Amino acid sequence: MSNMYKLTDPFLIFASKTDGHSLKQLYTKCQDLSDYPVLLVMQTNQNIIFGAFCDKMLAVKNKYVGTGETFLFTLSPEERKYNPTSGNKDFMMCAPDYLAFGSGKNGPAFQIDSELNRGFTYQSDTFDNPLFTDQKTQNRFKLLIFLLQLFSLSLSEVVVTPKIECRASECEGDNFCFQGYCTSCEITRAQWNQGKPQWGTKVGQAIKVPAYSNFGDPNVLDTKKDEFLEDSKTIFGEEVYVGQKYQCVQFARRFWIVHYNSTFGSVNYAEQIFHLQQAYNFNTKQTLQLRKFQNGGIHPPEYGDLLIWKKDEEKFPHGHVAVVISVEMDSSYPHVMIAEQNYDQSWDTRSFSRALKLIKGENNEIIISNNRQIFPTKEDLKCRDNQFTSQGVILGWVRLNIQ
Numbered sequence: 001m002s003n004m005y006k007l008t009d010p011f012l013i014f015a016s017k018t019d020g021h022s023l024k025q026l027y028t029k030c031q032d033l034s035d036y037p038v039l040l041v042m043q044t045n046q047n048i049i050f051g052a053f054c055d056k057m058l059a060v061k062n063k064y065v066g067t068g069e070t071f072l073f074t075l076s077p078e079e080r081k082y083n084p085t086s087g088n089k090d091f092m093m094c095a096p097d098y099l100a101f102g103s104g105k106n107g108p109a110f111q112i113d114s115e116l117n118r119g120f121t122y123q124s125d126t127f128d129n130p131l132f133t134d135q136k137t138q139n140r141f142k143l144l145i146f147l148l149q150l151f152s153l154s155l156s157e158v159v160v161t162p163k164i165e166c167r168a169s170e171c172e173g174d175n176f177c178f179q180g181y182c183t184s185c186e187i188t189r190a191q192w193n194q195g196k197p198q199w200g201t202k203v204g205q206a207i208k209v210p211a212y213s214n215f216g217d218p219n220v221l222d223t224k225k226d227e228f229l230e231d232s233k234t235i236f237g238e239e240v241y242v243g244q245k246y247q248c249v250q251f252a253r254r255f256w257i258v259h260y261n262s263t264f265g266s267v268n269y270a271e272q273i274f275h276l277q278q279a280y281n282f283n284t285k286q287t288l289q290l291r292k293f294q295n296g297g298i299h300p301p302e303y304g305d306l307l308i309w310k311k312d313e314e315k316f317p318h319g320h321v322a323v324v325i326s327v328e329m330d331s332s333y334p335h336v337m338i339a340e341q342n343y344d345q346s347w348d349t350r351s352f353s354r355a356l357k358l359i360k361g362e363n364n365e366i367i368i369s370n371n372r373q374i375f376p377t378k379e380d381l382k383c384r385d386n387q388f389t390s391q392g393v394i395l396g397w398v399r400l401n402i403q
Helices: 023-030 186-194 248-260 270-275 379-384
Strands: 011-015 038-044 049-054 071-076 080-082 092-095 098-101 110-113 118-121 140-150 175-178 181-184 202-206 209-212 226-228 241-244 262-264 278-281 286-294 306-309 320-328 335-339 354-360 366-372 394-400
Touching (some): 209 248, 366 379, 366 394
Antiparallel strands (some): 038 140, 049 071, 202 209, 335 354, 354 366
16 A cells, blocks of 8 residues: 555444444445545455555546556465556446446446345456455455445544434435435435436326436437327317427326316417416317416416426426426425426436425415425425426416316
């Protein structure tokens, strides 16, 4: 180990026996620490003890970090050190759902899963290491013990950022209450984003109307994704355009068609819905008036209303639309449950996409925020709010005027 690191005052950050087999918990324990060098030590079910030294603290980056000071080692069945080669500089990868060291044409020197329970190993180009197994089980192993130690660089002791105790909804900024302490959303958000379903995957169903992911839309200009109603339902003899799969406007139209047998007029983007005057009912062959309510007025939204987001070139270049599923104004946590497509690409539950904060002002004005309401035991949902798009402005809501 380089002389620049003074291996005094070792500080045990994490032990799987006491902290649990959880990569998320490991990252959480590391996030309040400065960028000190760390030492990983692991024991497998084959009684092989191996590990790694890296001059960078563990933190989710989704890219390789570290320097030429990084190395791997074995303690049992033999003591040996594996320094970096000139093969590549892929030293350490801290991904949301795995931890890996090294890389090569076959794979990493070793990679550990999100439960710090299982892993696999290859001969890497980074360290030219052997397999960290007994060879009888090929390249797979099961972890019994996982330890992480931190060494002070030039300090006599490790300084840990004081943790802030909390209760639900008390953490400011990009933090949430986790196990009694305010914790950064970075890891939780990264893990959630990585699990987003691909285009066309069903993500939920609101009152008999399914919603699908638009993540990884193969071609926004592909007319084959355009959806029309069956020939029996027309407007003045012309087929009815529902929308392009799986945009937000398409879901809003389908909801009104299923529940009200009605649709609204053609729009180029979602914000324009707020400026429409009429809708059309297929049963009565009549036009229906649309009522509009400004966000910040005294009239709360109702079931079936369409929430409309303001068009913004940076946050919402086309605006956005969602359907109101329920409204809870007298709850301890006032909120509006909505259903939508093409926002997060994943729903918080199978029956609604998000529960937005509802604020009732001193003069009975109703304000709906584009941020989730935080409920007890569900504090981590705060981390699903994108810090950029959550600043989007809701113009108001549109209601079908049904007599």
